[in-house]
Amino acid sequence: xxxxxxxPGTPSSPQPPAGPGSPGPGGGSGSGPGSGPGDINPWAAxxxxxxxxxxxxxxxxxxxxxxxxIASNDVYARIDDYVFKFNATSWGWIHLxxxxxxAVVGWGILRGSPWARGAGVGLAALNMIANFMWLPxxxxxxxxxxxxxxxxxxxxxxxxxxxxx
Numbered sequence: 001x002x003x004x005x006x007x008p009g010t011p012s013s014p015q016p017p018a019g020p021g022s023p024g025p026g027g028g029s030g031s032g033p034g035s036g037p038g039d040i041n042p043w044a045a046x047x048x049x050x051x052x053x054x055x056x057x058x059x060x061x062x063x064x065x066x067x068x069x070i071a072s073n074d075v076y077a078r079i080d081d082y083v084f085k086f087n088a089t090s091w092g093w094i095h096l097x098x099x100x101x102x103a104v105v106g107w108g109i110l111r112g113s114p115w116a117r118g119a120g121v122g123l124a125a126l127n128m129i130a131n132f133m134w135l136p137x138x139x140x141x142x143x144x145x146x147x148x149x150x151x152x153x154x155x156x157x158x159x160x161x162x163x164x165x
Contacts, residue, residue, distance in 0.1 A: 048109065048117075051155035055106030055120055058127065058148050062099025065141070066092045091134060098127055109156070121156050124149040 069092025086094075102123050108116030128149040131142040 047155035047158065051120065051152045052106050052109030052116075054148050054152050055109060055124065056103050057106075058145060058152075059099045059101070059103025059106055061145070062095045062102060062127065064099075065138075066094070066096025066099055068092065069095060088137075091137065094130060095134075098123070098130060102127060117156050121153055124152040124156070128153075 069088040071092075072088070105116050105119045105123055109120050128146055131145045131149070135142045
């Protein structure tokens with residue numbers, strides 16, 4: 001009988017089949033090659049990094065919205081009979097403070113800080129509420145910000161993260 005070499009990429013000695021709950025080929029409980037205990041799906045890692053960048057950009061845009069509202073009361077449309085009616089200066093301060101804090105948390109996500117993911121989810125949710133309440137003042141800008149915050153929450157709630165910066 002001739003003994004043939006195993007195909008490339010397979011172990012040279014036979015291994016017992018992996019049962020449920022036993023570690024996969026990379027030593028972790030993942031299902032793909034190289035899925036060790038510290039590895040994450042590249043899509044999730046890319047999404048988390050993108051969420052950090054989006055939080056930074058959304059924070060800067062929020063700060064700009066806030067500065068515009070503080071600087072001039074007639075920048076945004078006046079709403080007469082709206083339940084969540086604030087003057088433009090009040091909205092300006094809300095967006096400015098929220099924007100600065102969101103940008104800092106976005107930077108923390110890119111640095112891989114353990115506190116940043118939870119804070120990012122919470123602040124993105126808070127920013128969604130603020131932009132929903134601000135919807136009649138600037139509808140397009142508010143809807144874009146709502147979409148960004150939705151993606152950020154989804155991305156931060158999936159997978160584990162490592163520092164990307």
